[in-house]
Amino acid sequence: MQIAEEWLNQRQLPVASELHNCTLFFAGGFGLMAAMKPRQAKVARKTRETRITVTLNLDGKGKSSVKTGIPFFDHMLALFAKHAVVDLKLRCVGDLEVDAHHTVEDCGIVLGQAFATALGDKRGIRRYGAGFHPKNPFTGEAYVPMDECLARCVIDFGGRPHLVWRGLGKFSQKISNAEKKQDMSSAFRFGLAREFFQAFANETRCNLHLELLYGDEPHHIVEALFKAFARAVDAARQRDPRIAGRLPSTKGKL
Ligand SMILES: [Mn+2]
Numbered sequence: 001m002q003i004a005e006e007w008l009n010q011r012q013l014p015v016a017s018e019l020h021n022c023t024l025f026f027a028g029g030f031g032l033m034a035a036m037k038p039r040q041a042k043v044a045r046k047t048r049e050t051r052i053t054v055t056l057n058l059d060g061k062g063k064s065s066v067k068t069g070i071p072f073f074d075h076m077l078a079l080f081a082k083h084a085v086v087d088l089k090l091r092c093v094g095d096l097e098v099d100a101h102h103t104v105e106d107c108g109i110v111l112g113q114a115f116a117t118a119l120g121d122k123r124g125i126r127r128y129g130a131g132f133h134p135k136n137p138f139t140g141e142a143y144v145p146m147d148e149c150l151a152r153c154v155i156d157f158g159g160r161p162h163l164v165w166r167g168l169g170k171f172s173q174k175i176s177n178a179e180k181k182q183d184m185s186s187a188f189r190f191g192l193a194r195e196f197f198q199a200f201a202n203e204t205r206c207n208l209h210l211e212l213l214y215g216d217e218p219h220h221i222v223e224a225l226f227k228a229f230a231r232a233v234d235a236a237r238q239r240d241p242r243i244a245g246r247l248p249s250t251k252g253k254l
Pocket of ligand 1: 219
C-alpha cells in the first residue's frame, strides 16, 4: 500500500499519451513491409475515493502487472490482458474500507479511458469483435466455457456507449443477500462486474454485449465473462491490413 501510494504521488495528473502512427521500413531486400508502431496509453485519475494509474499497450503480448487491493479483481484483469493479448500495468489505491465498489468501477473508467486513447482515431481497426479469430472464422471463440458455465461477448468500438447485460439477473432471485456477498466472486457476480463493464463501455464509447447463457459457480461465471470480453476485445482492436489508414465506417467518423 505504502509503495503504491508513493508511486501514484509521483505521477502528474492527468497523464495521457498516444502512439498510433504508421511507418514503413525496408525489410531484408524483399520488399516494403508495414511496421506499425504499438498503440499505447498512460492514464492517471485521482479522486477522493480512488487513485489509479494505467499503462496499456494494445499491441502487446498479454503481459500484466495488476494491483487493485482486491486479489480476485487482479486475477480477472490479469486474465483479461492475457486473453486480449494486451500489455497492462494497473495500480489502484481505493477506499476498500468502504467496500470494493469505487475501486472496481473506477478501474473500469480508467481502463476505458486508456483504451479510447490507445485506439486513437480507430483508422484501420477491425472495430467489431465477436471473438472470432480473423484467421480462423469457424471457431466460435466469442463463447467461452468455464466448466459448467458458458458466456458470450460481442463488442463494437463504434463510438456509441451501450452495455447489454443478460443472463445473470434470473439467478439472483434464488439466493439470499448473505450468499450474494459471501465472497468476492459472489459480490462480482451480483453487482460489481456489471459496474466495471458499464464504466468501460461508457469511457471507451463501445457497444458491449455480455451474456451468461448458463452457469452456477460464481468464480466460473465471472471468469468466463472476463475471458469472453477479452476474446472479443482482441478481435476488435486488431488492425485489418486491407483497410490500413481508413475508417471502418461509412459515416467518416467513429
Ligand atoms: Mn480463476
